[in-house]
């Protein structure tokens with residue numbers, strides 16, 4: 001309980017808080033993460049998910065990529081949960097300056113967050129590889145097989161696939177936000193995917209709060225470590 005009191009106090013005193021999160025914040029919205037016991041990496045597919053969600057696989061086996069992507073990575077009915085809503089409220093109150101996320105589901109924006117830096121892109125944005133025309137998520141869902149543009153080109157999601165670099169501008173803005181933060185909350189991420197996981201090294205303060213269900217390789221860096229569910233801890237903590 002003492003830790004939760006500290007969490008409340010630090011958040012209450014914060015004027016420039018940044019949240020840096022991953023797939024764990026959306027599990028309570030019904031979207032599986034990658035590395036939990038019931039995450040995608042523990043399920044059996046013909047190829048491991050990290051192979052399917054890669055640049056090479058997309059290029060060589062586009063139809064199979066889309067079969068997996070539609071079945072396992074698109075969750076159009078998912079709603080923001082208590083954790084997404086708590087962060088949106090902190091931004092409205094002028095306490096939180098940015099959400100930096102590895103997620104591609106758009107749930108922070110759906111909850112009302114405005115400054116959301118999406119390190120790995122979003123399923124809500126898609127473009128034609130031939131002419132650059134853009135498409136929304138319903139277009140991808142309603143298409144069959146490989147989604148195609150009216151020009152005949154293949155459409156791809158604006159999602160960073162394994163083997164592709166992160167967008168430089170987003171990474172730069174995320175690093176600047178973390179460097180300027182008085183308090184950094186890291187949550188729902190295994191901190192296993194680089195370069196995103198390296199972002200916490202830009203934090204210069206002494207209030208790094210780490211909230212996760214399981215241990216991470218960076219637990220020792222935390223000034224305050226809380227083990228548990230983000231929805232429960234954040235809605236209780238604010």
Ligand code: NAD
Nearest residue numbers: 022023024033034035103104105188189190213214229230
């Ligand atoms: P990860 O699957 O590697 O790790 C998720 C972590 O969150 C685990 O350590 C788990 O213990 C913890 N966790 C799960 N539910 C939690 C909860 N309710 N409260 C607190 N902790 C919880 O995810 P990652 O670190 O984000 O990296 C995986 C990659 O997967 C990212 O690049 C991301 O783009 C992608 N991904 C995104 C989504 C999404 O957009 N919702 C879903 C799956 C994977």
